[in-house]
Amino acid sequence: MQAIRRLIGIGFLLVPLASGTAAAQSWWALTYQPAVPLSNTKDFTDGFGWRGIGLDYKRQVKENLALGLSFGWQVFDQQTDEVVSAFGVDLSGDQFRYVNSWPLLANVSYFFGSPGRARPYLSANVGGYLMEHRIEVGLYAIEETNFHFGLAPEAGLAFPVQPNVSAILNARYNYGFSAGSVGDQSYVSFGLGVAWNHGY
Secondary structure (H helix, E strand, C coil), X not given: CHHHHXXXXXXXXXXXXXXXXXXXXXXXXXXXXXXXXXXXHHHHCCCCECEEEEEEEEEEEECCEEEEEEEEEEEEEEEXXXXXXXXXXXXXXXXXXXXXXXXXXXXXXXXXXXXXXXXXXXXXXXXXXXXXXXXXXXXXXXXXXXEEEEEEEEEEEEEEEECCEEEXXXXXXXXXXXXXXXXXXXEEEEEEEEEEEEXX
């Protein structure tokens, strides 16, 4: 719970900053973000994560360069009877496993092309992931929540659909370093959505 309160506090500090600096050349983007678990995340929940959402803010600082913030939520789940080693114990029986991941990232993005046209971009994200791992076995549930420092390279495409509105496609490799008793976590998220932009 302390990690959750810390994450919420950081978010409340950063959102007014973003709102206050929102100038003519900025954007807000809302995307649907399904994801594919990898490595340790896949070992815990081996299933495509259809539930995901992202909110991004970017502000242009140079002609093709922008600084921004990214928030999100991805959910992975699996029902299985395989034995799993988690939280320092081995568990067997019919299980429901869940991973909730809340990224809170700062980023720098480089846009190719010219405003008003389709614009590929590359982003480097850094920050953290608040991740909850939960296993339910019968009437019992075990869970652990940690804040994982993480990195996330991203590639995307923004193309205008009307003045100051663009469609967004992107892919992001999310990597969180180990925290608590939970090892490194990784997954690839795919964004599809819309950006309300000015100057892009």
